[in-house]
Amino acid sequence: MTSLSRRTMLTAAGAAALLPRLAEAAVPISGQQAPGFYRIKLDAYEITILADGSRTFPYPDSFVSNVGRDQALAAAGEAFMPPGKITVPFNPTLINTGSKLVLIDTGNGPDPSGTVGRMFANMAAAGVSPGDVDLVVLSHLHPDHINGLRTKEGTVAFPNATIIAPETEWAFWMSDDNMARASDKLTQNYFANTRKILGGLEERIGRYDWGREVAPGITAIAAPGHTPGHTAFAVASGSSRMLVQSDITNIPEFFLRNPDWHVAYDFEPELAAQTRHKFYDMAASEKMLVTGFHFSFPSAGHVEKDGGTRYRLIPIAWSAAL
Amino acid sequence: MTSLSRRTMLTAAGAAALLPRLAEAAVPISGQQAPGFYRIKLDAYEITILADGSRTFPYPDSFVSNVGRDQALAAAGEAFMPPGKITVPFNPTLINTGSKLVLIDTGNGPDPSGTVGRMFANMAAAGVSPGDVDLVVLSHLHPDHINGLRTKEGTVAFPNATIIAPETEWAFWMSDDNMARASDKLTQNYFANTRKILGGLEERIGRYDWGREVAPGITAIAAPGHTPGHTAFAVASGSSRMLVQSDITNIPEFFLRNPDWHVAYDFEPELAAQTRHKFYDMAASEKMLVTGFHFSFPSAGHVEKDGGTRYRLIPIAWSAAL
Numbered sequence: 001m002t003s004l005s006r007r008t009m010l011t012a013a014g015a016a017a018l019l020p021r022l023a024e025a026a027v028p029i030s031g032q033q034a035p036g037f038y039r040i041k042l043d044a045y046e047i048t049i050l051a052d053g054s055r056t057f058p059y060p061d062s063f064v065s066n067v068g069r070d071q072a073l074a075a076a077g078e079a080f081m082p083p084g085k086i087t088v089p090f091n092p093t094l095i096n097t098g099s100k101l102v103l104i105d106t107g108n109g110p111d112p113s114g115t116v117g118r119m120f121a122n123m124a125a126a127g128v129s130p131g132d133v134d135l136v137v138l139s140h141l142h143p144d145h146i147n148g149l150r151t152k153e154g155t156v157a158f159p160n161a162t163i164i165a166p167e168t169e170w171a172f173w174m175s176d177d178n179m180a181r182a183s184d185k186l187t188q189n190y191f192a193n194t195r196k197i198l199g200g201l202e203e204r205i206g207r208y209d210w211g212r213e214v215a216p217g218i219t220a221i222a223a224p225g226h227t228p229g230h231t232a233f234a235v236a237s238g239s240s241r242m243l244v245q246s247d248i249t250n251i252p253e254f255f256l257r258n259p260d261w262h263v264a265y266d267f268e269p270e271l272a273a274q275t276r277h278k279f280y281d282m283a284a285s286e287k288m289l290v291t292g293f294h295f296s297f298p299s300a301g302h303v304e305k306d307g308g309t310r311y312r313l314i315p316i317a318w319s320a321a322l
Numbered sequence: 323m324t325s326l327s328r329r330t331m332l333t334a335a336g337a338a339a340l341l342p343r344l345a346e347a348a349v350p351i352s353g354q355q356a357p358g359f360y361r362i363k364l365d366a367y368e369i370t371i372l373a374d375g376s377r378t379f380p381y382p383d384s385f386v387s388n389v390g391r392d393q394a395l396a397a398a399g400e401a402f403m404p405p406g407k408i409t410v411p412f413n414p415t416l417i418n419t420g421s422k423l424v425l426i427d428t429g430n431g432p433d434p435s436g437t438v439g440r441m442f443a444n445m446a447a448a449g450v451s452p453g454d455v456d457l458v459v460l461s462h463l464h465p466d467h468i469n470g471l472r473t474k475e476g477t478v479a480f481p482n483a484t485i486i487a488p489e490t491e492w493a494f495w496m497s498d499d500n501m502a503r504a505s506d507k508l509t510q511n512y513f514a515n516t517r518k519i520l521g522g523l524e525e526r527i528g529r530y531d532w533g534r535e536v537a538p539g540i541t542a543i544a545a546p547g548h549t550p551g552h553t554a555f556a557v558a559s560g561s562s563r564m565l566v567q568s569d570i571t572n573i574p575e576f577f578l579r580n581p582d583w584h585v586a587y588d589f590e591p592e593l594a595a596q597t598r599h600k601f602y603d604m605a606a607s608e609k610m611l612v613t614g615f616h617f618s619f620p621s622a623g624h625v626e627k628d629g630g631t632r633y634r635l636i637p638i639a640w641s642a643a644l
Contacts, residue, residue: 027423027454029368030361034448036642037356046351053642080609080624080636087639101349118642126356132349287402297640302402314402315637317409318619320358320375320440 035125036118038298040289041322043238045217046096048126051297052107052148053116054089056082064254065262065269072254072261079253088251090144091299092119093244093291094128095218095235101128102135102215104233104244105293106148106157109197119148120157133158137214138165139246140230141173142265143193145293150197156204164214167207169229174198186264223248223279225272226265232279242289242300248272248279250294252313256280256303259311280311289316357447358440360620362611363644365560367539368418370448373619374429374470375438376411378404386576387584387591394576394583401575410573412466413621414441415566415613416450417540417557423450424457424537426555426566427615428470428479431519441470442479455480459536460487461568462552463495464587465515467615472519478526486536489529491551496520508586545570545601547594548587554601564611564622570594570601572616574635578602578625581633602633611638 036051063086064072076086092105111117120130136158138146151157172178179191198205208214210222210231223232226247233244249255250263259276262269283290284303291300292313301315358373385408386394398408414427433439442452458480460468473479494500501513520527530536532544532553545554548569555566571577572585581598584591605612606625613622614635623637 027418027450029366029418029420030370030449031368031644032449033361033642033644034359035356036640039352039355044351046353048352051640051642054639078626078636079639081639089639089642096349096351098351115643127352127354128349296637297642304400314400315618317376317401317403317411318358318373320355320373320411320619321437322353322355 036122036297037126038300038318039126039322040242040300040316040319042235042242043240044098045235045237045240046322047235047242047291048094048096048128049291049297049299050092050094050107050119050122050126051299052090052092052119052122052144053111053114054087055113055115056085056087058084059086062264065264065266067258067261075254075257078257081253086251086254088294089296089299090116090119091291091293091295091297092145092148093293093299094123094126094133095215097216097218097237100134100215101132102137102218103133103158103161104137105139105145105246106136108144109147109150109157110152116144117148130158131160133161135215136161136163137208137218137220137233138163138169139232139244139293140169140227141165141194141198142190142227142247143197145246146197147193149201156201162206163201163204164206164208166220166229166231167209168224169227169231170205170207172228174202187267223275225268225270225275226263227267230275242291243279243283245279245283245290245292247293248276249292252292252295252311256311256313257306259309277309281305284311358444358619359448360622360640361448361644362564362622362638362641364557364564365562366420367557367559367562368644369557369564369613370416370418370450371613371619371621372414372416372429372441372444372448373621374412374414374441374444374466375433375436376409377435377437378407378409380406381408382586384586387586387588389580389583397576397579400579403575408573408576410616411618411621412438412441413613413615413617413619414467414470415615415621416445416448416455417537419538419540419559422456422537423454424459424540425455425480425483426459427461427467427568428458430466431469431472431479432474438466439470452480453482455483457537458483458485459530459540459542459555460485460491461554461566461615462491462549463487463516463520464512464549464569465519467568468519469515471523478523484528485523485526486528486530488542488551488553489531490546491549491553492527492529494550496524509589545597547590547592547597548585549589552594552597564613565601565605567601567605567612567614569615570598571614574614574617574633578633578635579628581631599631603627606633 040047095102107119108116221232266272362369417424429441430438543554588594
């Protein structure tokens with residue numbers, strides 16, 4: 001009897017290469033991943049998480065602005081990311097309230113890389129057409145949240161939808177004075193991208209205020225720091241609740257485990273960290289279901305406290321039925 | 323400005339019920355979950371995890387045989403299972419080696435509940451027909467692993483496949499002497515089910531030994547305790563490795579967090595716990611990808627040690643592309 005041993009597990013199978021291949025498999029290697037959508041029944045509402053894909057890239061010096069490269073890569077290693085790299089996923093949320101089909105954020109839009117820009121294919125796999133969307137709610141105006149507003153040809157991707165953005169966020173990014181004052185390259189790129197995507201849509205895009213419903217049962221919650229007008233959402237149906245945290249944390253493997261780390265994309269990192277603690281102290285104590293744009297698909301889970309100031313995401317258990 | 327507050331998150335959205343519904347959504351509530359398959363590229367091999375569904379049931383007195391009900395339910399609560407209940411998922415593994423299409427375990431088979439027995443629908447969603455399967459490898463002979471061998475009509479579900487079971491496992495369960503000695507109801511039921519499903523297939527089902535390849539690159543590893551002949555598998559392609567742990571742990575939320583807890587289904591619980599520690603000490607130190615039949619779909623991840631004798635599963639990051 002051969003029992004468990006490192007040698008058995010690691011090398012015994014190596015003999016396979018020496019065996020003749022007697023026949024080709026009846027089924028070729030598919031090379032195709034499963035569709036990236038996932039449904040959550042929230043009382044009468046139906047939530048559909050839509051994967052837009054993910055980017056895996058060599059760890060840059062600046063991704064965490066207040067922590068060294070080695071410390072950040074150690075966190076990536078603890079999450080079993082590829083050595084020396086980090087992975088950031090992107091997952092918009094679609095909510096069918098029964099009377100409105102509401103899309104929160106739009107993903108990266110058309111992208112030649114193929115690793116992102118998949119939201120529309122996954123929406124189609126879920127049986128939804130962009131023309132079915134009644135309302136597009138932007139949580140903030142960063143490229144990975146707004147670029148899906150435009151098709152490859154530059155037309156509005158959601159022809160029948162009302163589109164709304166946070167009033168505070170719109171005022172900040174659409175100010176030419178603010179744009180002129182932007183001193184770093186990243187912020188300058190963000191301003192340029194808002195002009196590229198939102199330019200010409202000034203009359204098409206409405207604004208919303210914090211503390212108000214943007215659709216039945218979907219309330220906008222102030223969550224500033226990541227951007228000046230960054231917004232989260234409370235979704236309520238019957239007695240069920242879910243929180244759409246938008247970018248209160250970027251990848252939880254870094255910024256929930258270490259909520260005082262600053263992601264390079266935060267406009268006011270100290271305020272973002274305050275918002276993060278406030279939000280997650282509440283979400284943990286209330287044991288609320290949270291969906292996060294940068295959580296690994298299916299991008300929903302609960303949060304537990306881990307010691308005084310750290311948190312851990314417990315991913316939702318995949319349900320095969322609704 | 324309304325900022326984050328418990329009241330905002332929990333109650334502001336409650337006003338939704340008072341709003342008139344102005345129109346019906348263009349898209350009706352689908353009520354349909356996404357297909358439950360997930361692909362992992364392991365060098366030249368393509369792994370497809372196939373969800374068979376899950377069972378959620380009121381916590382019985384006996385699910386953990388050496389720990390009280392309250393302590394077990396606390397673990398369920400930490401995993402955000404429904405209050406007073408536990409959820410056990412079932413996920414067979416399909417491996418396309420390029421020359422053979424190999425299915426490890428077959429799920430619960432036809433089941434009127436609809437919460438399990440979904441493997442065949444998910445296999446179809448993945449573009450695979452039962453007739454395409456070249457080899458069915460049974461890890462052990464419990465009902466949730468073998469009952470998918472039979473269609474609702476009682477015929478063999480994989481008409482073109484070689485079917486193999488562990489020699490030790492077969493010898494144990496197919497012994498009428500052993501069946502006569504079974505003293506508890508659960509074990510008696512297991513024996514009866516082997517007769518029901520495997521009866522008449524004695525000549526159709528081959529046997530395999532531990533420490534040998536059951537297919538190119540797939541090596542059977544002794545993992546006794548859960549059952550006398552319970553088997554895990556090392557899968558190797560090129561320099562890539564994956565471990566198929568079968569039932570070395572039942573739900574990781576209970577038995578990886580607490581590896582010395584005994585699931586009621588273990589035949590020799592002390593030996594099962596020894597196997598569990600040995601396997602997971604190695605998997606953790608080698609940082610190996612592990613797939614588990616009772617892990618939450620997509621049922622794969624890595625394992626970290628948490629203190630001296632506990633482990634934690636870090637679920638695989640969903641990849642939108644292969």
